Amino acid sequence: MIKQISHLGIAVHNLEEAREFYRSVFGVESSEPMVGGNGDLLASMIKLGDSSLELLQPLGDQGPVAKFLNRHGEGIHHVCYVVDDVVAEVESLKNKGMEIIGSPRPGAEGMSVFLHPKSTHGVMTELVEKK
Amino acid sequence: MIKQISHLGIAVHNLEEAREFYRSVFGVESSEPMVGGNGDLLASMIKLGDSSLELLQPLGDQGPVAKFLNRHGEGIHHVCYVVDDVVAEVESLKNKGMEIIGSPRPGAEGMSVFLHPKSTHGVMTELVEKK
DSSP states (O other): OOOEEEEEEEEOOOOOHHHHHHHHOOOOOOOOEEETTTTTTTEEEETTTEEEEEEEESSSSSHHHHHHHHOOOSEEEEEEEOSOHHHHHHHHHTTTTTTTEEEEOOSSSEEEEEEEEOOOOOTOEEEEEEE | OOOOEEEEEEEOOOOOHHHHHHHTOOOOOOOEEETTTTTEEEEEEEEETEEEEEEEEEESSSSSSHHHHHHHOOEEEEEEEEEOOHHHHHHHHHHHTTTEEEEEEEEEEEEEEEEEEEGGOOOEEEEEEEE
């Protein structure tokens, strides 16, 4: 069961430009960029109540965010929902025929996993068990 | 200034199928469908903590959600942020060169307005002043 929106991942070409946009236009501050993914992206978080925005700039042209930008241009890349137990969710979702991308792995917010958008009405979906 | 994620608008071809998907796969219930937009869509809300998902099925083939589905297929259509004063935000955003789509108008959650994605790093953005 999904509990709340943990964050919304937004793909951008230039993280510093995007951080300045969110600061000057929407009035919100973002965290210092950190390398994330498999070392193939830079991420900066913006806290908004219980949820966050995650600005994502690819490093190199081979990672999933780079490929998304090539296909779609900038925009919302994924949504991440909080779950209580990510391993149990994955087992349950597999039994329901969902396509899981890889296995749960540790990230900045906790153990997380991605579901393929073809299983989820077109929405790239991440599930995270918060630390 | 944006304060929190009010909702995430998700475009689907068939609202009843999508509601059943979110219920059976993600364990969350959605509200009874209501006609929204300019009468050109059916919407059903899923409460997730402070935010919601808004499942959107077009009625007819001329509205913005119908056009989005034709171009992109199912997926995340927009994000809506809570602001304190939507009219003041629109004035401020116009002064910053943002492209506003129309003017604030009343909706289910309160007065709201859309910003064009070409002004916002590719993200179709709605701002709402909650009732």
